[in-house]
Amino acid sequence: MAVIDPSAGTVFPTPGAQNYLPSQPAAGDLTDALLATDWWTDELVASAGIPIVDVPFVSVGGGIGSFVTADYLRIGGVDTSQIRILSALDHPWETYEYLTRVSQIPRGERLRSDSASRPDNIWGFPSYAVSEAWRSKNPATLWQVLVEPTFADFYTPKAGFVFEQIEREAKRIRYDEMLAKGLVRVVRRRAGGGYFTILTPPDGATATKRLAFRSQYVHLAVGYPGLRFLPDLQAYRTEHNDYQHVVNAYESHEHVYERLMTTPSTVLVRGGGIVASRVLQRLMDDRLLRGAQTTIVHLFRTFIDGPNDGTGSSTPHPFMKRKGADGWAYQGFNYPKSVWGGQLKAEMRKLEGAERAAKYKVMGGTNTPYRRYWQQQMNQGRQEGWYQLAIGTVDSMTPHHGRILNQLKTAQGVYPLEVDFVIDCTGLEADIAEHRLLKDLLDHGGAGRNPVGRLDVDRNFELKGTVSGNGVLYASGSSTLGGYFPGVDTFLGLQVAAQEIQADLAKRGFGKRIGTVRSTSQWLKWFSGKQI
Amino acid sequence: MLPTLNGRIQTRIFMLVVLGGLITLLITPVLPGDPGYSMTYTVLATVLVLGVGWELAYHGLMQWRWEKDWPTLFGLLNAINEGLLVWVLLELGVVPGLDSGVPLSTFLVMFLVIWVFIWIWTNGPMRIFNIRWRFFGGRLV
Numbered sequence: 001m002a003v004i005d006p007s008a009g010t011v012f013p014t015p016g017a018q019n020y021l022p023s024q025p026a027a028g029d030l031t032d033a034l035l036a037t038d039w040w041t042d043e044l045v046a047s048a049g050i051p052i053v054d055v056p057f058v059s060v061g062g063g064i065g066s067f068v069t070a071d072y073l074r075i076g077g078v079d080t081s082q083i084r085i086l087s088a089l090d091h092p093w094e095t096y097e098y099l100t101r102v103s104q105i106p107r108g109e110r111l112r113s114d115s116a117s118r119p120d121n122i123w124g125f126p127s128y129a130v131s132e133a134w135r136s137k138n139p140a141t142l143w144q145v146l147v148e149p150t151f152a153d154f155y156t157p158k159a160g161f162v163f164e165q166i167e168r169e170a171k172r173i174r175y176d177e178m179l180a181k182g183l184v185r186v187v188r189r190r191a192g193g194g195y196f197t198i199l200t201p202p203d204g205a206t207a208t209k210r211l212a213f214r215s216q217y218v219h220l221a222v223g224y225p226g227l228r229f230l231p232d233l234q235a236y237r238t239e240h241n242d243y244q245h246v247v248n249a250y251e252s253h254e255h256v257y258e259r260l261m262t263t264p265s266t267v268l269v270r271g272g273g274i275v276a277s278r279v280l281q282r283l284m285d286d287r288l289l290r291g292a293q294t295t296i297v298h299l300f301r302t303f304i305d306g307p308n309d310g311t312g313s314s315t316p317h318p319f320m321k322r323k324g325a326d327g328w329a330y331q332g333f334n335y336p337k338s339v340w341g342g343q344l345k346a347e348m349r350k351l352e353g354a355e356r357a358a359k360y361k362v363m364g365g366t367n368t369p370y371r372r373y374w375q376q377q378m379n380q381g382r383q384e385g386w387y388q389l390a391i392g393t394v395d396s397m398t399p400h401h402g403r404i405l406n407q408l409k410t411a412q413g414v415y416p417l418e419v420d421f422v423i424d425c426t427g428l429e430a431d432i433a434e435h436r437l438l439k440d441l442l443d444h445g446g447a448g449r450n451p452v453g454r455l456d457v458d459r460n461f462e463l464k465g466t467v468s469g470n471g472v473l474y475a476s477g478s479s480t481l482g483g484y485f486p487g488v489d490t491f492l493g494l495q496v497a498a499q500e501i502q503a504d505l506a507k508r509g510f511g512k513r514i515g516t517v518r519s520t521s522q523w524l525k526w527f528s529g530k531q532i
Numbered sequence: 533m534l535p536t537l538n539g540r541i542q543t544r545i546f547m548l549v550v551l552g553g554l555i556t557l558l559i560t561p562v563l564p565g566d567p568g569y570s571m572t573y574t575v576l577a578t579v580l581v582l583g584v585g586w587e588l589a590y591h592g593l594m595q596w597r598w599e600k601d602w603p604t605l606f607g608l609l610n611a612i613n614e615g616l617l618v619w620v621l622l623e624l625g626v627v628p629g630l631d632s633g634v635p636l637s638t639f640l641v642m643f644l645v646i647w648v649f650i651w652i653w654t655n656g657p658m659r660i661f662n663i664r665w666r667f668f669g670g671r672l673v
Contacts, residue, residue: 346669
């Protein structure tokens with residue numbers, strides 16, 4: 001059961017958090033001496049009564065990042081006994097599915113992800129489009145992937161298919177044998193090399209409150225440090241104790257759509273990215289296909305109506321010019337496609353400091369894919385007057401006869417706008433220091449920040465400054481955004497990182513190099529579904 | 533996932549030499565017009581040399597695209613412009629090492645078989661054999 005503390009700064013739920021927070025003092029807990037010490041000795045840990053578990057490789061997180069890294073290592077010949085995945089999640093896709101489901105991509109809908117980005121298949125072959133065509137005995141997806149993006153929208157896989165395939169691969173690599181349930185708040189360097197990772201297992205699962213995993217290698221893939229509300233929305237919710245009418249797209253808000261089906265209402269949607277697109281599609285589908293009488297007011301802070309780039313320039317360089325119209329910046333995927341292997345990946349790999357931050361800025365900015373279906377819906381909504389645009393910010397929000405009175409601050413002045421619901425689709429991400437484990441690494445583990453403020457990793461995804469004797473600490477995913485490789489917070493990005501990490505570990509003697517022979521023989525096993 | 537200029541040139545040379553060379557070896561005896569190996573391998577070499585120049589042109593065009601990509605379909609349709617140029621040069625007789633003219637049917641069948649085979653191979657099965665290739669801009673070395 002996912003829980004969200006309504007007063008918390010993040011909307012991101014911790015699954016079963018109540019089970020991991022025993023309030024009674026118990027044996028084998030962290031001591032002040034431990035918490036104050038940057039380098040731990042075996043004796044110091046033992047004296048706190050915390051049992052030590054030896055395993056060479058530990059991955060913290062247990063989401064897609066841990067999964068693809070473990071997948072690479074298993075394909076590289078590492079036995080399950082050599083790997084432990086420390087996680088509060090039962091399944092690697094759990095958090096991802098939560099986020100996609102509430103942001104209106106349930107299993108039957110399509111993600112925003114390329115056909116060859118397969119977390120369950122390190123080769124990306126056959127791609128999702130090929131598999132879907134084979135499964136459905138319908139070549140339509142093959143045709144789409146052939147003519148995309150010129151003559152059709154980019155092919156993207158259905159969320160449910162992605163999760164099913166990850167489940168299949170998890171069974172194949174015996175993921176469950178590697179999983180150790182619990183929360184991790186501390187990773188410290190060990191005097192003599194390697195690391196201690198402190199796990200808090202579910203209450204009652206172990207005799208002691210904590211377990212210490214002593215490992216040569218640690219991998220962190222803890223996902224988003226947190227997802228925040230817009231500060232003005234958070235203030236309204238807390239002040240007026242109203243968590244029903246003002247919601248974030250990343251929290252469960254099905255009750256809003258249910259109300260809209262029964263009562264003609266006005267909804268204010270804030271944000272201009274993929275989540276706003278998905279929420280709009282849900283609102284418009286409900287109106288056009290199921291008879292809801294919803295009026296949508298869509299508030300853009302930045303209104304894009306032509307060529308653009310991430311710096312907000314309306315006259316971008318001819319070589320860095322993104323399409324845009326009607327408020328949106330259009331881009332097929334989270335990043336320009338060539339960050340996952342092409343020109344932009346090669347360029348970024350050479351950049352440092354301010355130059356790298358500037359490059360991130362140019363290719364960044366909120367954007368969403370151009371999909372023909374959404375364009376039709378929006379056009380119809382504009383023509384019939386039930387989809388209205390506004391440009392600006394919200395000055396204040398007050399309750400007003402059961403509705404919410406917004407004062408919209410626009411270039412033409414301040415206007416009142418009364419709505420029944422507000423859906424925040426801005427997707428603000430919290431600072432990495434709001435994640436306890438990452439903060440501890442910044443304070444005590446030697447980790448530092450990169451030019452855009454996240455964890456500073458090297459080209460092999462080693463967390464700079466954290467080396468401990470013969471041990472290495474790696475990090476991948478969203479918390480490392482801003483490094484030599486952009487696109488870390490995507491399926492393919494996690495696989496790029498996993499490939500670098502696996503290759504680095506193989507050089508150090510942990511697992512085997514995946515050359516042509518191993519790659520081919522392992523692919524054949526993948527294809528036939530043979531468990532490894 | 534998408535190649536760099538360097539990777540595209542490397543992949544093209546590798547594919548035409550290895551796969552193209554093998555296919556030419558196998559199909560030359562059954563091609564229409566009864567060509568000899570010296571003729572078909574000369575045509576293959578011409579496609580390869582001109583191809584490197586084409587890559588430079590595509591790279592220039594790609595700069596105008598935000599994604600810096602070259603859609604899969606383009607890779608297939610490039611057979612038209614590249615094939616035409618090779619054919620024109622063959623007709624003009626400026627390709628060195630050819631004693632006689634190349635029949636159109638010989639050229640068409642050979643060129644298209646090799647093109648389609650390499651296009652399919654690079655868009656899929658190639659990844660089975662080299663897991664680093666797709667993330668490193670299509671570079672092989």
